[in-house]
Amino acid sequence: MAAVSQENTVDIRPATAEDWPGIWSILEPVIREGETFTWDRDTTEDEARAKWVKGAPGQTFVAVRPGAGDQILGTGEFHANQGGGGSHVANAGYMVGANYSGQGVARALCAYSLRAAKEAGFHSMQFNAVVESNVRAVWLWQSMGFRILATVPEAFNHPEIGYVGLHVMYQKL
Structure with missing residues (x-):
């Protein structure tokens, strides 16, 4: 898939092997912070690469x-949420560099994944674990057509505020 411009200042393109150091520089602080992703805070770089780097149909x-070289502002991935009879539903994740928050990067990543997942043959997209206290992300995903199907109470142990819910969010592609 060719580079796709989602915002006036952001291009989205498939990642290459050479992008990994830039991707890791975004993933690592988010993982270590432990406030928005359900990954273990001590996830190693190799474990993160194995979880984040997806092949077709993801x-x-x-x-x-x-025009700014290949400086990575954010990254995303999508893949089949389940195997077998559930393989037509995509799941996705996005992480944005701290210096680029609030600049439309997450919106551009999500828009790209929705279009690319549909082109790859997925029928819908489901987010399994959107941290309830991540209100900016919840608002953004809702503004992009996702709806909250359920909230699992106290399913996420936030390092600062304690147990909060995890939303399951969905939209048809």
Whole structure:
């Protein structure tokens, strides 16, 4: 898939092996912070790569600023949420560099994944674990057509505020 411009200042393209150091520089602080992803806070770089890098029909992709080289602003991935009879439903995740928060990067990553997942043959997308206290993300996903199907109470142990719910969110592609 060719580079796709989602915002005036963000291009989204499939990730290459050379992108990994930039991707890891975004993933690691988010993982260590432990406030928005359900990954173990001590996940190693090799474990993160194995979890984040997806092959067809899924994909790993990056957001870059046009004309600014290959500086990675954010990254995302989508894959089949389940195997077998559930393989037509995509799941996705996104992480944005702290310096690029609030600049439309997450919106661009999500928009790209929705289109690319549909083109890959997925029928819908489901987020299994959106941390309830991550209100900016919850609002953003809702503004992009996702709806909360359920909230699992106290399913996430936030390092600062304690137990909070995890939303299951969904949209048809």
